[in-house]
Amino acid sequence: xxxxxxxxxxRQGSGRAQKLLYEQFAGLMLGVCLRYLRRREDxxxxxxxxxxxxxxxxxxxxxxxxxxxxxxxxxxxxxxxQLRRKEPLHLAIDDLTYDVPATAAEAESxxxxxxxxxxLAELPAGYRTVFNLYALEGYTHPEIGELLGIxxxxxxxxxxxxxxxxxxxxxxxxxxxxxxxxxSPKELYATGRY
Numbered sequence: 001x002x003x004x005x006x007x008x009x010x011r012q013g014s015g016r017a018q019k020l021l022y023e024q025f026a027g028l029m030l031g032v033c034l035r036y037l038r039r040r041e042d043x044x045x046x047x048x049x050x051x052x053x054x055x056x057x058x059x060x061x062x063x064x065x066x067x068x069x070x071x072x073x074x075x076x077x078x079x080x081x082q083l084r085r086k087e088p089l090h091l092a093i094d095d096l097t098y099d100v101p102a103t104a105a106e107a108e109s110x111x112x113x114x115x116x117x118x119x120l121a122e123l124p125a126g127y128r129t130v131f132n133l134y135a136l137e138g139y140t141h142p143e144i145g146e147l148l149g150i151x152x153x154x155x156x157x158x159x160x161x162x163x164x165x166x167x168x169x170x171x172x173x174x175x176x177x178x179x180x181x182x183x184s185p186k187e188l189y190a191t192g193r194y
Contacts, residue, residue, distance in 0.1 A: 003067055011058050022051055025068065029075045035132045036079035038121060042086050043079070050078035076137060080129070080147060087125045119169045127162035134159050 001009070001020070009017030029050060033043035053074050061070055120128060133139040133147065134155070141155040148155070 004063070007058060007061065007067065010055065018055060021054075025071055026051075028068070029071060032072055032075045033079045033082075035117070035120065035136065036076070036083050036129060038087065042082055046079045046082040047075060049082070050075040053078065072137070076133070077147075083125060083129065115173060116170075119166060119173060122169065123162055123165060126158050127165060130155055130158035131162040131166070 001017075006017055006021055006024075010021055026047065030043060030047050033046040033050070034040065037043040037046060050071075054071055057074070061067065120131065123131065129148065130144055133144045134141070139147070141152045141159075144150070144155040145152045150158075
């Protein structure tokens with residue numbers, strides 16, 4: 001069954017087609033929701049609410065652009081709504097204002113994708129939300145401002161702060177994952193790690 005056939009069958013109310021569509025996109029869309037919401041239960045609730053909206057709004061899909069992208073936009077909006085209800089965005093958080101040293105290029109190589117997503121999940125809600133919308137979803141700062149009800153400047157500031165915090169946490173996690181990289185050759189030789 002092609003994507004167009006699946007969409008047409010869903011529009012006609014076919015439960016089988018709706019189940020197929022859900023199964024095809026549920027895992028990916030749960031991942032989208034998890035990037036915005038800390039608790040899995042909240043992400044699952046947002047995803048289910050998002051799918052309900054997808055099925056209600058299928059007549060509005062005009063086959064312009066990717067169907068997955070259309071679903072993703074619905075899920076992002078649903079996750080943002082859930083986030084507003086469950087976890088205030090606190091967009092004015094500025095807990096660390098000092099200069100951030102550059103992270104070594106090899107630091108990222110010591111961490112896997114799950115570790116990086118874990119670091120992202122630990123960010124304050126406002127930082128995490130703006131970072132996700134900008135870096136992962138591809139929204140512009142004016143679009144983010146409109147979605148979140150903030151100014152373009154606030155969006156840019158939150159992104160900058162999110163990146164800085166991620167760099168600090170990435171550097172710390174990298175040092176924990178690879179303590180040998182901070183040791184001198186003499187120390188490595190003395191400990192037998194050279």
